[in-house]
Amino acid sequence: MSNGLVIAAVDGSEHSLGALEWARRAALRHGAGLLVAHVLSDSAQLYAGRRSSLHDASEPREYADPVRDHVRDLLAAAPERPAEVRYEALEGSVPEALRVIGAETRPLALVMGSRGRGGFAALLLGSNSRAVATTAPCTVVVVPRAERASGAGAGAGGTVVLGLHTAETHDDVLAFAFAEAAARGTAVQVVSAYPVPPSPAVAPLDTPFTVITPEELVGDDGDTAPAERDTLRAQQERLAPFLDRYPEVPVEQAAVPGGAAERLVEASRSAALVVVGRHHPRRSLGALMMGSVANAVLQHAHGPVAVVPATHDEPV
Known part of the structure; x- marks a missing residue:
């Protein structure tokens, strides 16, 4: 903005x-x-x-x-x-x-x-x-009301958290998040989810997720699970134009197993703002639908949430 x-x-x-x-x-x-x-x-x-x-x-x-x-x-x-x-x-x-x-x-x-x-x-x-x-x-x-936002990082010190579906989130959503972070002088923390098969070994949702910087992205021989590694690389591809446009904005990347909504809600406790896309433009019926992640974050976030619609039919 x-x-x-x-x-x-x-x-x-x-x-x-x-x-x-x-x-x-x-x-x-x-x-x-x-x-x-x-x-x-x-x-x-x-x-x-x-x-x-x-x-x-x-x-x-x-x-x-x-x-x-x-x-x-x-x-x-x-x-x-x-x-x-x-x-x-x-x-x-x-x-x-x-x-x-x-x-x-x-x-x-x-x-x-x-x-x-x-x-x-x-x-x-x-x-x-x-x-x-x-x-x-x-x-x-x-x-949100004050008591619900108690402890949330609504001040200048919190990061801007971006919920990113690497294949579907419109560039308008990324642009809003980076412009807001630039105005605040803070970082963008990018959270993407990757699917995992049902297993008792999957970490519970309240387990803290790992945040890395782009320079820390592991190589093929790292210990990171292939799905997580692929998600982080897909993030980098989507983020590249915005890293060039906003070189002063630090970026932290996180890939989490399962659904993104719970992680975004948890991140909202310390975030200045959580940014999500309203829906994928090719999947909506006019303007009458909201994606499940955006809906869940709006319902339960502890701090301010920005819901960004796509203003173009296709990603820019």
Whole structure:
């Protein structure tokens, strides 16, 4: 990401205000503007419709919007603000309104909390957050509630963790991860999974996985299992253009047996951000599907997750 616009979707809840703070910092990191988007409540939308239909000049021109006022106060008290900050009240359902503004502005990212005001408190991911992450035409960053993110490396010191399927992850996903790491001055940790046959000897999922740098990749005579070695080499092939484009970004590679989701969730405890692709462009039915890994990471991650859609039909 660089320049452009970061959107923060707010509804006044603590979850959304945490997303606002994440978006403010992201806009500063990338020299971008900040757009605060608030989908008006049903009562506010009904008022606006009534005033418009009746042409009643005696009614106030604007419906009182306490969310807007609260956001303005918070940003006024922030230690630093992006050069451009604007607020926009939206009408319609939350997923559709945010999908539309994402399509119109093509932001660097649309940032929202994992849950809003409604729904069940026990849910880790609200229905609106899931719907926006599934259908928005732009990258969506979902920020979990504070207690769920306790201990996560959301500060500048954490790495950017990239979930990479070497044959299917679109280059847009890699580009987002490297640009974010470059802006943060941190490393990209690449996690890929390789299939293993069922065996009682397979390590349990909570076993720490090995992280290497590209220079440490073993040769044919190493002790690494062939499937792991092949996965690490496939990673290198996919990463090569981005290593050339971002020579200042350190890269750590990890290949894990079995599924990637559990490992990415575990890595989210110390990561600044976990980046996953929404789905493979040739396997999706329009924009209505999300891959199993992206879905699982969104549901259970301990820190912010960026879900990146493919913006081209084929890898670039």
